[in-house]
Amino acid sequence: MRNHRDFIAETDFDRDEVIETLALARELKEWSDKRDEPAPLKGQTWGLIFHKPSLRTRISFEVGVNQLGGNCIYITENEIQLGKRETIHDAAKVLSRYLGGIIIRTFSHADVEKLAFHADIPVINALTDLLHPCQIMADILTINEKLHRCEDFKIVYLGDGNNITNSWLNLSRLLGFELVVATSAETLPDMEIFNQAKAAGRSSVSISHDPKEAVKGAHVIYTDVWASMGQKDQLAAKVQALQAFQVNSELVSKADKNVIVMHCLPAERGREITDEVMDGPHSVVFDQAENRLHAQKAVMTILQEAK
Ligand code: CP
Numbered sequence: 001m002r003n004h005r006d007f008i009a010e011t012d013f014d015r016d017e018v019i020e021t022l023a024l025a026r027e028l029k030e031w032s033d034k035r036d037e038p039a040p041l042k043g044q045t046w047g048l049i050f051h052k053p054s055l056r057t058r059i060s061f062e063v064g065v066n067q068l069g070g071n072c073i074y075i076t077e078n079e080i081q082l083g084k085r086e087t088i089h090d091a092a093k094v095l096s097r098y099l100g101g102i103i104i105r106t107f108s109h110a111d112v113e114k115l116a117f118h119a120d121i122p123v124i125n126a127l128t129d130l131l132h133p134c135q136i137m138a139d140i141l142t143i144n145e146k147l148h149r150c151e152d153f154k155i156v157y158l159g160d161g162n163n164i165t166n167s168w169l170n171l172s173r174l175l176g177f178e179l180v181v182a183t184s185a186e187t188l189p190d191m192e193i194f195n196q197a198k199a200a201g202r203s204s205v206s207i208s209h210d211p212k213e214a215v216k217g218a219h220v221i222y223t224d225v226w227a228s229m230g231q232k233d234q235l236a237a238k239v240q241a242l243q244a245f246q247v248n249s250e251l252v253s254k255a256d257k258n259v260i261v262m263h264c265l266p267a268e269r270g271r272e273i274t275d276e277v278m279d280g281p282h283s284v285v286f287d288q289a290e291n292r293l294h295a296q297k298a299v300m301t302i303l304q305e306a307k
């Protein structure tokens with residue numbers, strides 16, 4: 001019997017749990033300058049298995065686990081060679097005897113699902129080629145802070161249909177909003193995830209190849225790098241396909257006048273987003289980055305309570 005919960009995909013939480021995460025993250029954010037913060041991870045060591053580089057995710061998780069009273073071990077591919085030196089099953093069983101939880105960033109989403117299935121402790125997806133659920137929780141927290149609502153807004157995602165796009169599609173199954181994915185025919189998101197989001201019927205989801213039309217009335221404009229980690233060899237083709245989808249001042253001027261501009265970072269300034277927009281009055285990218293910490297602390301607390 002499984003006596004723990006994981007956070008591998010947004011849909012591991014239901015709608016009420018997303019709302020609860022937002023409320024708890026807000027509370028933890030207010031608490032973070034005080035000394036009486038709760039310590040649900042006291043006495044625990046969490047493992048951070050990272051097979052791709054990271055600034056925000058690694059550091060916000062390490063800081064977050066520490067602030068919740070626990071410790072972290074950072075584990076790279078060189079050490080455990082997940083699935084190579086021994087099976088994922090065996091690694092999951094052994095790690096479960098030492099750790100309070102596992103935070104993993106890797107390429108294969110199936111590997112993370114397998115690890116979570118065999119582990120006896122919570123496993124959190126810190127980004128795979130398919131999804132980046134921790135980012136999306138921080139994003140919706142930021143939107144809630146800036147727009148004072150977490151539903152009934154129009155978000156236009158411009159650029160490569162990637163793990164961030166797929167995660168936004170997943171969130172649209174839980175909360176109700178209008179999501180337009182503005183991208184080229186060559187850079188679509190995962191169409192199975194898109195179709196599931198459409199079928200769920202909670203949000204209005206669509207794909208547009210016309211960025212200027214798509215951003216009309218947008219409350220949120222979101223972009224990400226055109227070639228994700230592990231796909232940098234596809235950059236030239238992506239640049240060719242996505243030129244018209246750059247987030248620049250002209251495009252931003254066509255959205256709602258109070259539009260917020262989001263980017264999960266790291267950004268390739270001058271490519272998918274201009275300096276003028278990144279550093280301009282609509283940008284909330286650094287609030288978004290800060291909120292990684294608060295949202296993830298809320299997610300870890302909820303998983304801990306479910307044990
Ligand atoms: N946004 C994000 O996940 O950043 P890192 O790749 O630096 O962790």
Ligand code: NVA
Pocket residue numbers: 127132162163164224225227228229264265266
């Ligand atoms: N889509 C990007 C997100 C980085 C946080 C990547 O996977 O590289």
